[in-house]
Amino acid sequence: MSIAKPLKRLVSAVILDLDGTLLHTDGIVSDVLKAFVVRYGKQWDGRETQKILGRTPLEAAAAVVEDYKLPCSADDFLTQFTPLLYDQWCKIKVLPGANRLIKHLSGHNVPMALASNSPRENIESKISYQQGWMGSFSVIIAGDEVRTGKPSPEIFLEAAKRLNVKPSSCLVIEDSLPGVTAGKAAGMEVVAVPSIPKSHLYTEADEVINSLLDLQPELWGLPPFEDCKSLKTCVNVEVAFIVYSF
Secondary structure (H helix, E strand, O other), rough: OOOOOOOOOOOOOOEOOOOOOOEEHHHHHHHHHHHHHOOOOOOOOOOOOOHHHOHHHHHHHHHHHHHHHOOOOOOOOOOHHHHHOOOOOOOEEOOOOOOHHHHHHHHHOOOOEEEOOOHHHHHHHHHHHOOOOOOOOOOEEEEEHHOOOOOOHHHHHHHHHHOOOHHEEEEEEEHHHHHHHHHHHHHOOEEEEEOOOOOHOOOOOOOEEOHHOOOOOOHHOOOOOOOOHHHHHHHHHHHHHHHHHH
């Protein structure tokens, strides 16, 4: 007889990161960077990937400019680089399990927020290509709407405030180390879905999974997916969810 896993903590809202968590933007950014640095006689080798992951656009630009010794400021870099990215947003692929998760939470009326270090214009442009995403989030908060981006907890605290829920009742799902740090600093539960193969670095996270397909909402007091692979497991998690709810 299989036994349902114990619940970790009861949450009532979910806050999702965008880049690297729901959308596979890393590949697009790397491809554009490769072409961009060639203009300055440089070759992109990807060594900055971990440094720029989860950072604000200006922080990421500053890291690239410094490490590659580019003859431009971080602001100039963004002025030239951002339009090149805009042309590629339509090509971004959705990460496995993202559509399933958004549809599931939305269908069960679980409050959802999207909290990204990207500017609002970029966020809205990216998700405009994904059917149903714009209307699924009760709150969308961008990096240019807070004073400091991740790893500061401000963006997550503001998301909780706009959702009208306590920070301790929020589950953050993040792919980057700055995002995980921000979520924990906000007093929230955090599930990490590392976008780089270094899961041992995500020690702050309450749970680390390989893919959104591995997420088990019922462990956090949320409705379980209806498409559970094992009927017996589904029955057990349903019972655990009902018992915990009462």
